[in-house]
Amino acid sequence: MMDYNQVLDKLSQVLSAKRFQHSLGVSQSAAELAIQFGVDVEKAKVTGLLHDCARGLSSNILLQMAEAFAIVVNxxxxxxxxxxxxxxxxxxxxKEYGVDDPQILQAIALHTTGGRDMATLAKIVYLADCIEPGREFPGIDRLRSLAFTDLDAAMLAAFDQSLHYVIELGLLIHPATIEGRNYLLQQQNK
Known part of the structure; x- marks a missing residue:
């Protein structure tokens, strides 16, 4: 796997300036959360940096690549x-950055929709994507505070925020988001 600086160099060439800045913010926030919750800080930093490595691709390319990688598209x-x-x-x-760590790969794969039974690193990256310094939306201060005190409560709040946002935009809700939220609520009630 490439080290942080190698990933940084490569991403700076393939992401837009705005997306690159966002990825730096997610990397920083992921590192801070990793310290708080006892997760490998370097792993969190690299994962935060890589989380949007495919974000600049067009819809057509995303669909073509999903087919090429045999990803089932719902x-x-x-x-x-x-x-x-x-x-x-x-x-x-x-493929491009040599990552073979299953936790890093899960965190990248779930950083947008979330999902059920997410590892701690995946929760950290999901939340870091929501709370990185460049993000501003109503309730961000509460979510930032919660993220550093109770990971699962912060995940529930982030899922709720995401659902409200998607509904406001009139978009479809991904079933993985609902599954992730329901899973956390079920775990709370055990």
Whole structure:
């Protein structure tokens, strides 16, 4: 696997300036959360940096690559191909950046929709993507605070925020987001 600086150099050449800055912010936030929750900081930094490595690809390219990598595309992803950048990002991280760590790959694959039974690193990257310094939306301060005190409560709040946002835009809701939220609620009630 490439080290952080190698990933940094390569991403700076393939991402837009705005997306690159966002990825730096996610990397920084992921590192801070990793310290708080006892996760390998370097792993969190690299994962945060790589999370959007497929984000600049067009819808047509995302759909073509999903077919090439034999990724099953559900109805929601077919209508909103941008959602495929996460699972495709995991494939690109493996192929282009030499990542073979299953936790890193899961975190990249789930950083947009979330999902059930997410590892701690995946939760950290999902939240880091929501709370990185460049993000601003109503409730961000509460979510940032919660992210550093209770990972699962922060995930639930982030899922709720995401659902509200998607509904406001009139977009389809990905079933993995619902599954992830329901899973966390079920775990709370055990």
């Amino acid at each position: 109805d929601v992803e077919h209508c909103q191909p941008v959602l495929l950048h996460a699972p495709l990002g995991a494939h690109l991280a493996r």
